[in-house]
Amino acid sequence: xxxxxxxxxxxxxxxxxxxxxxxxxxxxxxxxxxxxxxxxxxxxxxxxxxxxxxxxxxxxxxxxxxxxxxxxxxxxxxxxxxxxxxxxxxxxxxxxxxxxxxxxxxxxxxxxxxxxxxxxxxxxxxxxxxxxxxxxxxxxxxxxxxxxxxxxxxxxxxxxxxxxxxxxxxxxxxxxxxxxxxxxxxxxxxxxxxxxxxxxxxxxxxxxxxxxxxxxxxxxxxxxxxxxxxxxxxxxxxxxxx
Amino acid sequence: xxxxxxxxxxxxxxxxxxxxxxxxxxxxxxxxxxxxxxxxxxxxxxxxxxxxxxxxxxxxxxxxxxxxxxxxxxxxxxxxxxxxxxxxxxxxxxxxxxxxxxxxxxxxxxxxxxxxxxxxxxxxxxxxxxxxxxxxxxxxxxxxxxxxxxxxxxxxxxxxxxxxxxxxxxxxxxxxxxxxxxxxxxxxxxxxxxxxxxxxxxxxxxxxxxxxxxxxxxxxxxxxxxxxxxxxxxxxxxxxxxxxxxxxxxxxxxxxxxxxxxxxxxxxxxxxxxxxxxxxxxxxxxxxxxxxxxxxxxxxxxxxxxxxxxxxxxxxxxxxxxxxxxxxxxxxxxxxxxxxxxxxxxxxxxxxxxxxxxxxxxxxxxxxxxxxxxxxxxxxxxxxxxxxxxxxx
Ligand SMILES: Nc1ncnc2c1ncn2[C@@H]1O[C@H](COP(=O)(O)OP(=O)(O)O)[C@@H](O)[C@H]1O
Ligand SMILES: [Mg+2]
Numbered sequence: 001x002x003x004x005x006x007x008x009x010x011x012x013x014x015x016x017x018x019x020x021x022x023x024x025x026x027x028x029x030x031x032x033x034x035x036x037x038x039x040x041x042x043x044x045x046x047x048x049x050x051x052x053x054x055x056x057x058x059x060x061x062x063x064x065x066x067x068x069x070x071x072x073x074x075x076x077x078x079x080x081x082x083x084x085x086x087x088x089x090x091x092x093x094x095x096x097x098x099x100x101x102x103x104x105x106x107x108x109x110x111x112x113x114x115x116x117x118x119x120x121x122x123x124x125x126x127x128x129x130x131x132x133x134x135x136x137x138x139x140x141x142x143x144x145x146x147x148x149x150x151x152x153x154x155x156x157x158x159x160x161x162x163x164x165x166x167x168x169x170x171x172x173x174x175x176x177x178x179x180x181x182x183x184x185x186x187x188x189x190x191x192x193x194x195x196x197x198x199x200x201x202x203x204x205x206x207x208x209x210x211x212x213x214x215x216x217x218x219x220x221x222x223x224x225x226x227x228x229x230x231x232x233x234x235x236x237x238x239x240x241x242x
Numbered sequence: 243x244x245x246x247x248x249x250x251x252x253x254x255x256x257x258x259x260x261x262x263x264x265x266x267x268x269x270x271x272x273x274x275x276x277x278x279x280x281x282x283x284x285x286x287x288x289x290x291x292x293x294x295x296x297x298x299x300x301x302x303x304x305x306x307x308x309x310x311x312x313x314x315x316x317x318x319x320x321x322x323x324x325x326x327x328x329x330x331x332x333x334x335x336x337x338x339x340x341x342x343x344x345x346x347x348x349x350x351x352x353x354x355x356x357x358x359x360x361x362x363x364x365x366x367x368x369x370x371x372x373x374x375x376x377x378x379x380x381x382x383x384x385x386x387x388x389x390x391x392x393x394x395x396x397x398x399x400x401x402x403x404x405x406x407x408x409x410x411x412x413x414x415x416x417x418x419x420x421x422x423x424x425x426x427x428x429x430x431x432x433x434x435x436x437x438x439x440x441x442x443x444x445x446x447x448x449x450x451x452x453x454x455x456x457x458x459x460x461x462x463x464x465x466x467x468x469x470x471x472x473x474x475x476x477x478x479x480x481x482x483x484x485x486x487x488x489x490x491x492x493x494x495x496x497x498x499x500x501x502x503x504x505x506x507x508x509x510x511x512x513x514x515x516x517x518x519x520x521x522x523x524x525x526x527x528x529x530x531x532x533x534x535x536x537x538x539x540x541x542x543x544x545x546x547x548x549x550x551x552x553x554x555x556x557x558x559x560x561x562x563x564x565x566x567x568x569x570x571x572x573x574x575x576x577x578x579x580x581x582x583x584x585x586x587x588x589x590x591x592x593x594x595x596x597x598x599x600x601x602x603x604x605x606x607x608x609x610x611x612x613x614x615x616x617x618x619x620x621x622x623x624x625x626x627x628x629x630x631x632x633x634x635x
Contacts, residue, residue, distance in 0.1 A: 059530060059626040080534050087532030098527040102255040112531055114244060
């Protein structure tokens with residue numbers, strides 16, 4: 001388990017080949033994330049936030065260096081093992097929601113549990129609970145096309161949370177939402193982070209998201225230029241944090 | 243059980259998309275079977291006609307005989323061997339004597355193959371009975387409808403025929419058209435004039451058993467051995483040319499065939515390949531959710547195969563009555579086709595064999611499965627990040 005951190009990046013470098021040359025998107029990233037963090041990778045567009053998040057999520061491999069997620073070096077994982085890591089411990093929330101369009105809300109949220117081969121009764125219980133978290137219990141039979149953007153993203157959060165993963169990675173989750181829906185979704189995640197001690201890592205340049213963070217890692221041109229603890233400005237209403 | 247469950251869920255949830263795919267695929271099934279049945283029916287009918295009216299159960303040819311060389315035909319006959327005489331006299335075969343000559347309808351000259359055959363023969367299905375001379379002193383002649391049109395002849399017309407006898411001397415006589423027959427096989431009609439073989443032997447001053455070829459009965463049991471003079475040509479040999487011609491004509495130039503098959507394949511490609519490429523973001527999502535590659539491939543391939551199976555059922559619902567109807571009613575053959583030189587019947591009855599059905603079902607099922615499998619495999623080989631971005635290759 002290494003030094004016991006949930007996620008560690010060691011001398012992480014990511015290069016993309018561009019027209020025969022190499023473009024370095026991440027330069028020597030050394031970061032540690034602990035259980036229960038509510039952290040944002042922030043920085044301007046093109047600074048490498050998405051790239052870093054994808055590598056942490058074992059969706060992509062580093063060019064150099066290592067990422068240790070829950071004691072496993074993602075570079076050493078076979079395709080199947082990386083899939084397993086994602087099924088069991090990681091949840092993703094995408095900017096474009098990425099719901100399965102032909103499935104109902106219930107089926108979308110149920111999907112990760114099917115991959116875990118959970119029994120029908122347990123699945124149902126867990127899905128209904130997750131939909132309760134995001135306040136969508138009355139929409140279980142709807143399909144994504146019938147939902148608003150905010151509702152879609154809440155389904156996506158429920159899908160990411162339903163298996164109670166250790167880590168949720170959210171890439172610009174508010175980019176397609178208006179202010180009210182952004183706050184709604186952020187409050188939900190903020191609350192789940194505390195209730196279930198789930199680690200949240202965001203990639204974002206949205207000030208609204210930044211307002212909820214407890215830690216802010218600033219990237220510029222693929223380098224970490226600042227890594228600081230912050231005090232969340234939101235949520236103002238139910239202020240009962242430690 | 244996860245994969246079948248998900249495949250079933252995807253198919254039932256997709257609604258319109260599923261039914262569109264399935265319907266297009268079902269058209270592919272029906273169209274391929276229909277077109278193939280049409281072609282199979284046509285070749286079957288052409289071959290049956292050829293065997294009935296010309297080739298019988300095989301032929302013995304005089305060694306010099308070449309049906310495609312009218313110049314040598316005058317010298318390609320001889321008295322039959324005793325074995326062949328036996329066959330002919332017992333009705334198991336019919337001898338035919340051929341010479342090239344000319345007729346003079348309306349004072350014009352027109353070359354013609356003069357063919358002699360026993361009026362009483364039952365070996366090939368031509369109305370040769372009319373060639374039997376009762377008391378007339380004029381030789382009765384039988385021609386086909388195509389020849390009648392070419393030479394502008396009607397039943398009862400007299401026409402002068404000219405030929406060279408075995409000594410090379412020109413001779414001529416008048417013959418009377420006894421009947422004009424409608425036959426599908428052009429090669430017993432075009433440029434041909436039939437007379438009794440006895441008359442032709444006399445005309446040529448040939449021996450009593452002189453013949454160019456012998457047609458065996460369709461259901462002959464034992465074929466006598468060939469010798470130096472008489473060469474055996476079996477049905478396969480005789481039909482070879484036409485089989486190849488049918489293949490070339492129907493497969494190569496039939497616009498209908500190419501169009502329908504092309505449409506069917508296009509439909510399969512469009513519905514499956516495009517559907518799958520359109521779903522690459524979905525595959526990226528499945529990868530991000532932790533579904534292993536192998537399972538994604540199985541899922542999409544199974545969906546494709548299930549589409550094929552559903553299309554089979556839907557296709558059967560409207561296709562079977564349609565195919566039965568067309569097999570019963572047949573099709574009028576367009577004029578263009580009967581001018582291909584092949585013996586095309588005027589009405590075609592498609593023929594649907596078990597082989598055709600099974601073959602088509604396999605073809606379509608294998609195609610949908612492959613065109614589901616290959617693009618899926620290509621997409622899941624991408625990094626999940628690329629699939630998620632909907633990257634193409
Ligand atoms: N697949 C790729 N191929 C080539 N270049 C890429 C690819 N993905 C990202 N990049 C480049 O890497 C840099 C960082 O991208 P990204 O991580 O998406 O930034 P951010 O999420 O901070 O906007 C950008 O300059 C981008 O153009
Ligand atoms: Mg980004």
